[in-house]
Amino acid sequence: RTTHYLFIVVVAVNSTLLTINAGDYIFYTDWAWTSFVVFSISQSTMLVVGAIYYMLFTGVPGTATYYATIMTIYTWVAKGAWFALGYPYDFVVVPVWIPSAMLLDLSYWATRRNKHAAILIGGTLVGMSLPLFNMINLLLVKDPLEMAFKYPRPTLPPYMTPIEPQVGKFYNSPVALGAGAGAVLSVPIAALGAKLNTW
Numbered sequence: 001r002t003t004h005y006l007f008i009v010v011v012a013v014n015s016t017l018l019t020i021n022a023g024d025y026i027f028y029t030d031w032a033w034t035s036f037v038v039f040s041i042s043q044s045t046m047l048v049v050g051a052i053y054y055m056l057f058t059g060v061p062g063t064a065t066y067y068a069t070i071m072t073i074y075t076w077v078a079k080g081a082w083f084a085l086g087y088p089y090d091f092v093v094v095p096v097w098i099p100s101a102m103l104l105d106l107s108y109w110a111t112r113r114n115k116h117a118a119i120l121i122g123g124t125l126v127g128m129s130l131p132l133f134n135m136i137n138l139l140l141v142k143d144p145l146e147m148a149f150k151y152p153r154p155t156l157p158p159y160m161t162p163i164e165p166q167v168g169k170f171y172n173s174p175v176a177l178g179a180g181a182g183a184v185l186s187v188p189i190a191a192l193g194a195k196l197n198t199w
Contacts, residue, residue: 019046019071019097027075029093029147036138039095040131047097047130048123048186051104055118061109064122068101090141091151096133100126123186 051064072094079092104122111117138144 013070017074019043019050027078027092027095029091029141029144036131036135039134043095043097043134044100044127044130044186047100048104048119048126051101051126052115052119052122055105055108056115059113061105061113064101064104064108065098068097071095071097087151088147090144091147093138093141096130096137099133100130103129127186 047068051067054067055061055063075092075094079094082092083089103125104118107122107125108114108118111121141147
């Protein structure tokens with residue numbers, strides 16, 4: 001029993017760190033808008049893989065939401081740390097994971113804990129909803145470009161330092177591209193995670 005709970009804690013912590021690092025493009029405001037599509041793909045797949053693996057291991061609907069809540073708490077702690085260092089409140093944007101994870105849990109519960117339905121339906125719902133929720137989240141940021149130029153990250157390599165605004169230059173519709181790519185990629189990667197869970 002101790003090993004069982006220890007494994008759950010290890011999976012939750014490590015998956016959280018992986019997901020947060022995969023969301024580095026939106027976690028800091030300086031590259032949030034220009035890399036929105038990359039964020040949507042990485043976060044959709046990371047959330048689905050981690051949540052599906054974790055949820056199938058426990059077999060309990062609601063586990064995905066718990067998983068997303070852990071990630072949110074981790075990120076708010078990091079946001080507070082940057083704020084304490086003198087950076088503005090909007091320097092770090094906390095991604096919105098919980099509503100998409102709730103949809104994943106709902107699909108698992110509504111299909112009577114059918115793991116294939118959770119992967120197909122839940123994965124698609126996550127891939128389509130997460131970019132939308134996070135686009136709304138980014139609209140609440142006061143001025144991402146001002147944050148990028150006025151408060152560059154100390155860990156940002158020189159070749160990545162913003163030179164000129166790139167917003168809207170590469171993508172006509174970041175929400176559509178992010179949602180489409182996220183929804184398409186979430187399902188097969190979640191299936192791989194479920195396959196690994198059965199080994």
